[in-house]
Amino acid sequence: MNISRKFCGLLTAAxxxxxxxxxxxxxxxxxxxxxxxxxxxxxxxxxxxxxxxxLMSAELGQPVVPVARKGGGGAVGYSYVVGTAPNGYxxxxxxxSISTSRRTGRIPFDYTAFxxxxxVSTEIPALAVNPSTGWESLSDxxxxxxxxxxxxxxxxxxKGSFTHLTSAALFDAMGIGDKINFISYGDGKAPVELLAxxxxxxxxxxxxxxxxxxxxxxxxxxxxxxTRAEILPEVPTAMEQxxxxxxxxxxxxxxxxxxxxEIVAALQDAARRAVESDQFTEAAGNIGFAKAYLGAEEFxxxxxxxxxxxxxxxxxxxxxx
Amino acid sequence: MDSFLNALALAxxxxxxxAVGFGTLLGLVFGxxxxxxxxxALALAxPVSFSLETVPAxxxxxxxxxxxxxxxxxxxxxxxxxxxxxxxATVLDGHPMTKKGLASLALGTAVIVxxxxxxxxxxxxxxxxxxxxxxxxGFGPAEIFALVLFGFSTICGxxxxxxxKGLISGVLGLMIMTIGxxxxxxxxxxxxxxxxxxxxxxLLVAMIGLFAVxxxxxxxxxxxxxxxxxxxxxxxxxxxxSFDLLFRNLWLMIRCSVIGTGIGAIPGxxxxxxxxxxxxxxxxxxxxxxxxxxxxxxxxxxPETANNAVTGxxxxxxxxxxxxxxxxxxxVLAGLxxxxxxxxxxxxxxxxxxxxxxxxxxxxxYLWVLALQLLGIRVFIHxxxxxxELLAVVVLVLCxxxxxxxxxxxxxIYSMALIGVAxxxxxxxxxxxxxxxxxMVLGPTLENEFRTAMMLxxxxxxxxxxxxxxxxxxxxxxxxIILQGISELKLKRKNGRKVQVSDA
Numbered sequence: 001m002n003i004s005r006k007f008c009g010l011l012t013a014a015x016x017x018x019x020x021x022x023x024x025x026x027x028x029x030x031x032x033x034x035x036x037x038x039x040x041x042x043x044x045x046x047x048x049x050x051x052x053x054x055l056m057s058a059e060l061g062q063p064v065v066p067v068a069r070k071g072g073g074g075a076v077g078y079s080y081v082v083g084t085a086p087n088g089y090x091x092x093x094x095x096x097s098i099s100t101s102r103r104t105g106r107i108p109f110d111y112t113a114f115x116x117x118x119x120v121s122t123e124i125p126a127l128a129v130n131p132s133t134g135w136e137s138l139s140d141x142x143x144x145x146x147x148x149x150x151x152x153x154x155x156x157x158x159k160g161s162f163t164h165l166t167s168a169a170l171f172d173a174m175g176i177g178d179k180i181n182f183i184s185y186g187d188g189k190a191p192v193e194l195l196a197x198x199x200x201x202x203x204x205x206x207x208x209x210x211x212x213x214x215x216x217x218x219x220x221x222x223x224x225x226x227t228r229a230e231i232l233p234e235v236p237t238a239m240e241q242x243x244x245x246x247x248x249x250x251x252x253x254x255x256x257x258x259x260x261x262e263i264v265a266a267l268q269d270a271a272r273r274a275v276e277s278d279q280f281t282e283a284a285g286n287i288g289f290a291k292a293y294l295g296a297e298e299f300x301x302x303x304x305x306x307x308x309x310x311x312x313x314x315x316x317x318x319x320x321x
Numbered sequence: 322m323d324s325f326l327n328a329l330a331l332a333x334x335x336x337x338x339x340a341v342g343f344g345t346l347l348g349l350v351f352g353x354x355x356x357x358x359x360x361x362a363l364a365l366a367x368p369v370s371f372s373l374e375t376v377p378a379x380x381x382x383x384x385x386x387x388x389x390x391x392x393x394x395x396x397x398x399x400x401x402x403x404x405x406x407x408x409x410a411t412v413l414d415g416h417p418m419t420k421k422g423l424a425s426l427a428l429g430t431a432v433i434v435x436x437x438x439x440x441x442x443x444x445x446x447x448x449x450x451x452x453x454x455x456x457x458x459g460f461g462p463a464e465i466f467a468l469v470l471f472g473f474s475t476i477c478g479x480x481x482x483x484x485x486k487g488l489i490s491g492v493l494g495l496m497i498m499t500i501g502x503x504x505x506x507x508x509x510x511x512x513x514x515x516x517x518x519x520x521x522x523x524l525l526v527a528m529i530g531l532f533a534v535x536x537x538x539x540x541x542x543x544x545x546x547x548x549x550x551x552x553x554x555x556x557x558x559x560x561x562x563s564f565d566l567l568f569r570n571l572w573l574m575i576r577c578s579v580i581g582t583g584i585g586a587i588p589g590x591x592x593x594x595x596x597x598x599x600x601x602x603x604x605x606x607x608x609x610x611x612x613x614x615x616x617x618x619x620x621x622x623x624p625e626t627a628n629n630a631v632t633g634x635x636x637x638x639x640x641x642x643x644x645x646x647x648x649x650x651x652x653v654l655a656g657l658x659x660x661x662x663x664x665x666x667x668x669x670x671x672x673x674x675x676x677x678x679x680x681x682x683x684x685x686x687y688l689w690v691l692a693l694q695l696l697g698i699r700v701f702i703h704x705x706x707x708x709x710e711l712l713a714v715v716v717l718v719l720c721x722x723x724x725x726x727x728x729x730x731x732x733x734i735y736s737m738a739l740i741g742v743a744x745x746x747x748x749x750x751x752x753x754x755x756x757x758x759x760x761m762v763l764g765p766t767l768e769n770e771f772r773t774a775m776m777l778x779x780x781x782x783x784x785x786x787x788x789x790x791x792x793x794x795x796x797x798x799x800x801x802i803i804l805q806g807i808s809e810l811k812l813k814r815k816n817g818r819k820v821q822v823s824d825a
Contacts, residue, residue, distance in 0.1 A: 042648070047655040054368045067729045068364070071520030072502050072509075076730075079516040104507070106519070153777065160507040183776045184505040189588065192642055196458045198777060207658070211643060211665025279371075286661040 030088060030263050031062040037253070038069045038092045040077040044205060044287055045251065048121055049093045051283050055274035060266070066093070073097060073160065075106040082113050086256040088263035091117065095251045096162060098303070099310040104160050105321030111303050115259045118271040119252035119294035119302065121284070124225040125166045126206045126232060128218045130197050138222050138241045141201070142174050151181040155190035155202035160319050163190075165310070166224055166247050167203045168317050170238060173245045194218060206231045207288025224248070231288040250292065250306075252299055268296050328677030331376040332685065340377035341682055344384025345689040349697070351385075352392025355402040355533050355716060356723020358525055359389020363652040375660045375675055380682035382656045386649055387439060387632055387686040390592065391694065394431040394625055399424060399704055402532040402716070406524060407592030407628040409758045410600040412532070413479070414613060414620025421616050424702050429561040430618060431625040432694040434574055436687045438626035441578035442585065442633025443683050450669075454641035457586045462774035463784045465589055467794035469767045472594045472759075474798040475601035477805035479755045481614065484809055486752045494760020495767075497522050497740075504765070505772050517732040524761050526724045526733045527740050531757060533720045534741020535748050540713035561695070566618065573603060573619060574626045581627035585634020589770070591647040592628040593762040599627030601801075633683070640664050640676065 039049045046068065053064040069077035074097035084090035092114065102110045127138075135141045145152050154171070156164040164182060171177050183199055190202035191209065195217055206229045212218040213232065222238045223229050225248035238245045253271055255264065274280055275293045284291050294302065314320040331337065344366060351362035366385045370378035393408030398415035411431065418427040445453070460468070473491070480487025500511045501521025512518035567574075577599040584595035603623035604613045613620050635646035643664035645651035657664060662672050669676060704712065724737040744754055778784035785791050 042651055047658060050367055050655065051371060051659060054371055069729055071728070072516065073507060075502075075516055076520045076728075080730075106502075106509075107516075151779075158504055158507055181776070181779060183773060185773060189644065192458060192588065192638075192644055193461065195642075196461060198461045207663070208643065211663050211667040215666035217666055282661070283659055286663065287658045 030266050031060055033089065034063040034065050035060070035088065035267075036090050037064050037066045038077045038081050038090070039066050040074040040093065040095070040097060041070060042068075044123065044207065044289060045093065045095065047287060048251065048283070048289060051280065052093075052120060052271070052274055055277055055280060056267075056270045059270035059273050072101075073104075073106055073158075074101045078107050078109075081254075082109055082256055084256055086115070086258035086260075088255055088259050088267060091253050091255045091267065093251065094254045096249050096306060096310065098254075099307040100160065100162065100165065100314070102307075103311050103314045103320050111307055113257050114254035115257050115264055116296050116299040116303060117253040117255055117264055118268045118275075118296060119250050119292055119299040120271060120275055121252075121289045122225075122248050122250045122292040123205050123289045124223045124227075124229040124248045125163065125203045126209055126220050126223045126229060126235065127167075127170065127201060127203050127238075128191070128194060128209050128213070128220045129201045130194055131216065131219045132197065133200065133219075135219065135221065137236075138174060138238060138243055141221060142176060145176045145179050151179050152176070152201060153181050153183055153199040155185050155193050155199040156182050157190065157204075158184045160314075162249055163203045165313060165317070165319075166245075169247060169313055170203070170222075170224055170243065170245050172316070173238070173243050191218070205288060210288060229288070230290060231285070250302065251289075252294070264296055324673040325677045328376075328674045328681060331374075331674065332380065332678040332681035334377070336374070337377045337380050337678075337682065338685060340373060341380040341384040341685045342689045342693075344381040344386075345388035345686050346693060348385040348388025348390070349392035349395075349690070349693060352389035352404045352408075353395035353701075354719055354723070355396045355400065355404055356529050356720040357726065358405050358723070359385060359392070360525075360649050360652070361723075361726055362389055363649055367652055367656055370656050371659060375662065376678040376682065378656060378660055379653075379662075379675070379679055380685065382653045383679065383682050384686040384689065386653060387629075387683065388690060388693075389649070390439075390629055390632055391432060391435040391625075391690050393628075394435070394621075395428065395697075395701055398427045398431060398621070399701060400536060400712070400716070402536055403528065405592070406528055406758065406762055407596050407631070408624070409528065409532075409593060409755060409762075410596040410624035410628075411621060413600065413755060414615070414617050417614065417616035418618070418621065419705070423560075423616065424705060425698050426560050426562055427618070427621050428698045428701060429695065430566070430621055432691060432698075433562065433567060434570075434622045434626040435629040436691050437574050438578045438581055438628070438630035439632050439687050439690075440684065441575070442582040442630040443636075443680065444633075445582045446633045446637050447680055450637055450641050453582075453586050453637050457588070457638055458642070459790065460587045461788075462770045462777060463788050464790045464794070465587065466767065466770040466774055467785065467788075467791035467798070468584075468587065468590070469594070469763050469770065471794040471798040471801070472598055473763050473767065474801040475597050476756045476759055477801055478601045478604050479597075479753060479759065481751075481753050483751075484805070487756050490747070490752050490754065491756035491760040494757035494762075495764040496760075497527060497757075498524075498761050498764035499768075504769050505776075517730070520728065520730070522736055522740070522761075523727055523733060525727050526737050527761055528758060529720045529724055530737040530740030531744045531754050533716055534738065535745045535754075537713045537717050537720075537741075538745045540709045543709070561698075562618075570619065570622050573622055577603065577623045577626035578630040581630025582634040584627075585631035585646060586637045588638045588642075588644045588646045589766055591635075591762075592631045593758070595627040595631050595634075596624035597759055597762075599623040636679075636683075640668055640679075641666065 049066045053066040056064045081092040098111045101107045193199045194202050220235045226246045348359045351357045352359045370381050393405035394411050397403040397408040397411040401416035403409040415427045476491045580599045581595045584590050600623050603619050635650050638644040645654045724733045
């Protein structure tokens with residue numbers, strides 16, 4: 001039953017996507033047809049989106065269909081959604097990538113091309129090292145790097161990626177920014193490279209480190225937000241260790257600019273109830289992200305202030321265009 | 322033992338058996354239809370799994386994965402269009418068998434050896450997950466680069482008559498994959514400022530174009546005298562492989578299972594590489610290598626055993642390290658995470674009964690595959706009775722839907738058509754298509770691993786020859802190329818002599 005509905009949803013999406021732009025569906029009863037949620041990335045982004053859309057479908061009474069438009073560091077999906085009609089039937093599962101995509105010149109529009117709907121979750125990056133190094137804190141790492149004439153090998157998921165930005169900001173704040181050799185790996189491979197000892201340190205999502213940390217195969221030195229990660233409660237923040245860094249990734253929903261306020265409100269409401277559900281809470285614990293609902297207006301402020309922050313950071317790192 | 326019995330109780334409930342069966346069927350159907358792949362099937366099954374209990378949920382996802390892996394061979398053998406990239410090597414001998422009227426024999430063999438490969442890899446996984454994952458960790462960028470290079474050297478065996486044309490085809494595949502945002506520096510390449518080009522050419526889209534579009538064009542360009550009496554593709558006979566045939570090839574099946582499991586265990590490789598390596602290996606050690614490409618059953622056994630052995634292999638890094646080997650297992654990983662099963666070293670302590678439940682689910686899935694496919698063959702082969710041009714229309718529609726559904730992008734339909742027309746031209750001038758697929762599958766890995774290795778070594782080449790593993794695979798690749806060179810020379814000399822004789 002469920003699968004046939006999903007499949008119908010997919011087919012409907014397939015059929016309507018081409019015609020959607022031309023149809024002006026602004027009826028009193030929103031929604032009266034399936035809503036397409038564009039997903040920009042795989043990994044946890046995709047997992048959370050799948051669950052969120054399932055829960056929102058139940059709230060809205062119409063299927064919310066997660067549709068993957070990956071690639072180009074988010075540019076492909078953002079460009080697609082920005083070109084659709086602002087009627088609430090095309091929304092995007094967005095993140096800080098709206099600012100990084102813009103500031104690295106991959107998309108010709110910025111966050112103002114979208115109306116924020118709601119922030120849904122945050123993920124706090126964590127820094128791990130191989131236990132054979134003997135490092136227990138950021139200052140151990142800092143001292144070792146300063147004493148050595150070798151560069152620290154740090155695994156990231158691609159130049160200009162969020163893990164790259166976070167690593168660069170952290171090591172810059174620690175005063176060892178010029179002794180880092182960044183090594184790009186594809187999705188999720190950095191922990192293995194760290195286990196095998198081919199790299200010295202890596203910043204990834206806490207969920208990827210928990211199992212290794214429990215088994216004593218990796219040491220997690222710090223998280224980069226201003227609060228500790230729920231899934232790694234014993235790991236101190238960088239700020240607690242005297243390094244002034246506060247970076248976390250948020251994910252939320254947005255629609256093309258000009259979407260009517262009452263439709264935004266309906267979507268915001270559905271998102272809020274989905275986030276408050278038990279199933280979502282449970283998944284947050286399992287996957288290692290934090291529930292972080294914010295309404296449209298506050299979410300908009302977060303996006304705007306982040307855009308300035310990432311603009312400055314990218315310029316400092318020489319990645320801005 | 323307790324947790325095993327517990328798992329058995331969990332995995333053998335009617336709900337679990339039905340979930341695995343449904344997943345297998347879904348995977349088979351999506352795998353078998355050219356254009357729709359099991360990655361799409363998994364994406365559809367994932368939300369359904371949210372509302373199920375843990376073991377049935379995992380069973381559903383694993384069933385879809387395994388069903389898809391075997392389903393890919395159906396259209397590869399019947400129509401010459403691989404349902405998934407891992408079935409691309411099966412086309413080489415599977416489709417010629419269909420043309421000889423041996424479709425059901427090829428299909429039956431493919432199913433049985435698939436199940437053999439799958440169960441073999443599961444056993445390897447159960448008994449040696451720790452050992453294998455430790456070996457797999459040893460494969461860093463330099464080692465994977467060397468392995469993929471070795472995989473690339475099998476192009477020599479796929480070229481058919483002209484090595485030069487084979488190489489042209491392989492390089493075309495490599496070049497196509499450089500389009501888009503590069504994975505390391507994030508620099509757009511050959512995109513001409515278009516956002517659509519930024520996402521690059523999808524492997525599946527290209528594969529549909531390469532195999533399906535020439536099929537469609539050929540169907541409509543048949544000579545006019547055929548128009549009144551539509552010609553079926555081949556005669557249909559329902560015949561399954563004999564026990565004797567399978568037993569004779571047992572040793573080949575075991576070797577290919579080992580190849581598949583090993584390749585599957587190394588993250589970042591996958592079914593297609595395993596299938597091509599197994600095919601090349603079978604051809605090289607066959608007593609009748611000249612029969613390959615003309616409908617040799619060994620050419621079906623080797624890739625089909627290997628690509629299913631990959632399923633158990635990929636579960637090794639997935640469960641012990643939390644590393645998905647390909648996009649399909651990434652979706653399985655998402656399903657596990659939602660149900661609170663976090664793969665990694667702590668998994669076998671925290672979730673022992675779920676892990677055993679997974680093992681049972683894999684066995685169940687293969688039993689379903691065996692039952693569904695062996696029954697299905699009787700139905701599948703009727704496809705061959707459909708007149709070619711009618712079939713082509715269906716394939717055309719399915720391929721357009723398939724190309725669109727992979728990334729939900731209309732642009733992909735156009736690129737499929739463009740690549741397809743180019744493929745038709747290549748076929749017409751006798752450039753083999755398979756090396757393009759090989760180039761496309763291996764190209765991105767080859768490039769990324771090489772560049773990552775160079776970053777690790779800070780630009781020094783010694784990273785490739787100080788690792789014994791890497792050196793070993795580079796040596797094997799060199800050996801394959803040298804052997805090919807020698808046989809080319811011999812052939813030339815023989816032909817040269819023939820010419821002289823006829824002159825005299």
